[in-house]
Amino acid sequence: MSNQYFKQFITKKDEKVELKKDVLAYTRVSSKNQEDNYSLENQEANILRFAKDNDFNIIDTFGGTYESAKSDLTRKEFQELLNYIGKMKKKPYAILVNVIDRFSRTGGNAIGLVDNLILEKKVHLIEATTGISTENERQRLQIYNKLIKAREENLDRIDRTKPGLISHLKNGKNLGHAPRGYDHYGPKVRDYAKIEGKQRIVINAEGLLLKKAWKWKLEGDLDFEIIKKLKKEGLSVSKQFISAMWKRPFYCGISTNSMLDDAVNGTWEPLISVQDFMKVQELLKRKSGYQIEKTNNARPLMRHLKCAECGAPLTGYEVKKKKLHYYTCQKCKGVTLNANNTMKSKSNGAHEMYADLLRNYELPDNLTVPFKEQIKKVYDSLNNVNHNSDKLLNNRLEKLRNKLISLTDKYINDDFEGDIYKSMKSNIEKEINEINAELGVTQNKISNLDLLIEKTILISKNISKSWVCGDYETKIQMQNLVFPSGIVYDSKKRQYLTKNSNAIFSEIRDVVRVSRGQKKDDSSNFLESSSVVAGARLELTTFGL
Amino acid sequence: MFSNDEGKLTISELRQFKGFENIPEDEATNIINTLYKLTLIAYNEIITNSKDLKNE
Numbered sequence: 283m284s285n286q287y288f289k290q291f292i293t294k295k296d297e298k299v300e301l302k303k304d305v306l307a308y309t310r311v312s313s314k315n316q317e318d319n320y321s322l323e324n325q326e327a328n329i330l331r332f333a334k335d336n337d338f339n340i341i342d343t344f345g346g347t348y349e350s351a352k353s354d355l356t357r358k359e360f361q362e363l364l365n366y367i368g369k370m371k372k373k374p375y376a377i378l379v380n381v382i383d384r385f386s387r388t389g390g391n392a393i394g395l396v397d398n399l400i401l402e403k404k405v406h407l408i409e410a411t412t413g414i415s416t417e418n419e420r421q422r423l424q425i426y427n428k429l430i431k432a433r434e435e436n437l438d439r440i441d442r443t444k445p446g447l448i449s450h451l452k453n454g455k456n457l458g459h460a461p462r463g464y465d466h467y468g469p470k471v472r473d474y475a476k477i478e479g480k481q482r483i484v485i486n487a488e489g490l491l492l493k494k495a496w497k498w499k500l501e502g503d504l505d506f507e508i509i510k511k512l513k514k515e516g517l518s519v520s521k522q523f524i525s526a527m528w529k530r531p532f533y534c535g536i537s538t539n540s541m542l543d544d545a546v547n548g549t550w551e552p553l554i555s556v557q558d559f560m561k562v563q564e565l566l567k568r569k570s571g572y573q574i575e576k577t578n579n580a581r582p583l584m585r586h587l588k589c590a591e592c593g594a595p596l597t598g599y600e601v602k603k604k605k606l607h608y609y610t611c612q613k614c615k616g617v618t619l620n621a622n623n624t625m626k627s628k629s630n631g632a633h634e635m636y637a638d639l640l641r642n643y644e645l646p647d648n649l650t651v652p653f654k655e656q657i658k659k660v661y662d663s664l665n666n667v668n669h670n671s672d673k674l675l676n677n678r679l680e681k682l683r684n685k686l687i688s689l690t691d692k693y694i695n696d697d698f699e700g701d702i703y704k705s706m707k708s709n710i711e712k713e714i715n716e717i718n719a720e721l722g723v724t725q726n727k728i729s730n731l732d733l734l735i736e737k738t739i740l741i742s743k744n745i746s747k748s749w750v751c752g753d754y755e756t757k758i759q760m761q762n763l764v765f766p767s768g769i770v771y772d773s774k775k776r777q778y779l780t781k782n783s784n785a786i787f788s789e790i791r792d793v794v795r796v797s798r799g800q801k802k803d804d805s806s807n808f809l810e811s812s813s814v815v816a817g818a819r820l821e822l823t824t825f826g827l
Numbered sequence: 828m829f830s831n832d833e834g835k836l837t838i839s840e841l842r843q844f845k846g847f848e849n850i851p852e853d854e855a856t857n858i859i860n861t862l863y864k865l866t867l868i869a870y871n872e873i874i875t876n877s878k879d880l881k882n883e
Contacts, residue, residue: 645865648846649858649862651844651845652836652840652841652844652847652858652862653862653865653866655836655840655844656835656836656859656862656863656866657866659834659835659836660834660835660863660866660867660870662834663834664834664870733873734866734869734870734873737869737872737873738865738866738869738870740869741865741868741869741872742865742869748868748872752868752872755871756868756871756872759864759867759868759871760868763861763864763865763868784857784861785854785857786857786858786861787861
């Protein structure tokens with residue numbers, strides 16, 4: 283019997299008429315000089331010719347500029363290409379490059395990337411000059427070899443150029459982009475308007491705001507407060523950025539590039555002094571010594587209260603079932619107190635005790651006249667600041683509106699999927715609403731000096747009530763003003779021990795004591811030493827219990 | 828807003844007030860900073876209240 287019979291069981295690949303395949307093109311040069319020597323045009327022309335000869339349809343082109351391929355993550359156009367593929371509903375057949383080293387020079391990373399494109403997205407990589415494609419297993423290996431070779435070439439180049447780069451750094455110049463807050467001028471910058479013969483790094487408008495952020499940090503503001511303040515002035519920064527900025531010596535004019543053995547002084551203007559940078563590092567170290575609880579609007583005294591036994595700041599927690607908040611010491615057993623008064627508890631809560639304590643602290647009458655003068659000065663200054671702040675907010679609003687229009691255009695052109703568009707649109711609209719609300723408030727800013735004087739004097743005369751009625755931020759600010767180092771909680775006596783209160787408020791404390799028939803200290807000084815006052819205060823039991 | 832000295836009383840201005848003529852520099856600085864911060868707290872309170880009223 284002939285095997286002819288079994289011919290019917292041999293499965294052949296469908297010999298369909300292949301439709302024209304959609305592809306994306308990517309070109310790049312690695313330096314500004316190459317951009318001008320027709321290299322990009324040559325790459326594009328080769329890719330176009332190859333696409334035409336092989337019946338590929340180029341649906342979009344990426345690159346067209348210079349980007350160093352030593353890292354895939356920092357290449358803007360390259361990342362856009364990958365993001366674009368990720369978002370495309372119908373994936374392209376392949377990415378066309380003139381030669382493989384145009385795609386990447388990261389070696390192993392690039393192989394991983396290509397593997398991922400093939401397996402996850404079914405997108406291939408094709409080299410136009412040779413026609414090899416990752417679709418063919420053997421050719422795929424050739425492409426991987428070329429990617430490794432490209433990495434090797436890059437390493438050789440680094441070895442050759444490294445001495446020059448080190449000398450550049452030792453002369454106080456910067457390598458790579460200047461960080462946020464600076465404009466970078468020089469021979470190798472992306473922005474044509476900033477191309478100059480020599481490197482020059484200058485503080486820009488954002489930098490002036492970041493300069494304020496450093497000062498706020500030094501004054502003890504928390505990162506979330508600084509982010510909020512910056513936003514009010516028209517600058518949005520993430521908590522990651524702000525946290526990274528504190529650790530970057532660039533901002534105090536010091537270069538710490540990994541190619542250098544020692545730090546060197548940069549030629550750019552610092553945002554803060556070296557001394558202040560070091561102070562911030564100390565602040566950061568102090569905070570990292572213990573676990574920082576997240577702020578909680580219901581527990582303004584967190585970290586402000588210190589444990590009398592171990593000195594650690596009290597943290598807080600909520601018993602959600604009972605909807606009750608507590609302060610506690612993480613290190614000492616039994617040091618816990620309820621934040622608020624409860625029906626069951628016979629003792630006052632931490633907040634009530636604190637309000638009682640503040641009743642003894644008010645501004646003395648002899649300060650009223652200079653205080654009014656101070657209020658007038660702040661009033662004049664703030665009116666000036668508000669004018670500038672409105673200008674910044676309006677600029678930001680204009681930018682966001684344009685962004686929204688451009689986003690909608692892109693959506694209409696089918697660049698985005700519906701969900702992505704909706705999420706991005708909602709974020710922009712949220713920010714627009716916040717700015718509008720802020721503008722509404724700034725336009726309603728205090729136009730009456732008498733009102734500011736009246737309100738300010740009232741607050742200073744009744745600190746306790748103002749603390750009780752104030753919002754979270756007001757509470758924090760007042761606490762820090764009266765007790766800059768916080769106060770100690772003695773869990774055995776269930777009372778606060780106030781060792782280091784603001785000297786201004788201490789005087790009032792003594793006036794209160796004298797009026798209650800107690801003997802005032804002999805000190806003739808207007809502001810007596812707070813440590814002297816503290817000794818007497820320990821005896822007082824007007825608060826707590 | 829706490830960051831610069833713009834809007835703050837100066838020590839010499841404070842010393843022009845009765846009872847403060849001979850106040851030492853460090854005490855004067857503390858008084859000025861405290862008065863300044865108290866003013867800002869009051870200012871923020873007024874702003875927040877006007878914001879709340881608007882939202883109601």
